Amino acid sequence: MILLLNVGLGILFICLGFLVVKNPELIAGYNTLPKDQKERFNISGYALLMKRSFMLVGLLIIFLGVVSKVYWPDAFLLTSLVPILALVLYLNLVANRFK
Template sequence: MLVTAIIFILLGALIKYGKFYFLIAGYNTMTKEEKEKYHIEGIATLFKNVMFGMAILIIIGYFASKYFEDANLQNIFFYISIAIGVPYLLIQSNSKKYKK
């Protein structure tokens, strides 16, 4: 599970700081005119924050499972991070907040 957290951190950093916007679904297929309608820096920041948040929850779950010697805690934290992070990311990134 720590590998998943590291992947989320890397993806968040690459999207925000490496400007790997092609990793954002649908963005690379837009025309130049359509891309200009969106505040991509804001969306990239959102992706970074959500990915980092999901990674932190996964890491907390990993250490909690080790501390309490309960392997199920790791899975619970992982699924909670996905269940909260993915819908939040989808709803926020498609909101009017990031349209110019």
């Protein structure tokens, strides 16, 4: 059951990665930017960064879910939350170069 949750969460992140590239309006705060800031913002580069990050985290959640099923069955929170927190920290550090 826990493995299915990890796989489902991983697939959700992979799907979000594809959706962000096709619909950059899904990126939080982009729709609320004034028109002149939208024109200066490198949305294609930022969407590509988000796609790669979401896909990596999705694959990492699936991989860690399978590994934890074998070696550490009670580690669902660890295998699903740590990659998500790492993604948030990484995007906060790297996103400033797209302003």
